[in-house]
């Protein structure tokens with residue numbers, strides 16, 4: 001059976017209703033594809049705690065976690081990823097790219113112009129259609 005990997009992703013929205021998009025590094029799975037910052041939930045960890053921990057580790061950024069967007073399951077050759085996305089707001093700190101190759105802030109309507117990790121596509125569609133009040 002394939003490895004089942006539970007992952008959380010933060011959809012960070014700024015005051016201009018732009019979304020933070022992060023590019024994966026070259027040397028890992030899904031190289032140079034775009035994703036939401038976040039990562040694997042550790043054993044016994046709450047999803048929201050995992051998301052805050054990952055954002056500190058990857059971007060030195062503290063966040064407030066908001067509404068859940070969606071949970072989707074995608075089978076990759078290296079395993080099955082269950083991705084849950086949450087809206088989030090940046091609370092403090094300058095975003096630092098400690099693990100990612102690049103980042104962009106994109107408007108909702110332009111968010112689908114990047115080469116997203118396949119597991120993210122359902123969330124991308126929901127975010128594009130969503131209102132800017134979140």
Ligand SMILES: Nc1nc2c([nH]c(=O)n2[C@H]2C[C@H](O)[C@@H](COP(=O)(O)OP(=O)(O)OP(=O)(O)O)O2)c(=O)[nH]1
Nearest residue numbers: 007009028029035036037038039040081117119120
């Ligand atoms: N953080 C994050 N990971 C995602 C997204 N979409 C998606 O398919 N993934 C995949 C990529 C990774 O295989 C896994 C997340 O684990 P991770 O963030 O700890 O990834 P990693 O590169 O450090 O680890 P690895 O895959 O090299 O083992 O989920 C997303 O939007 N955000």
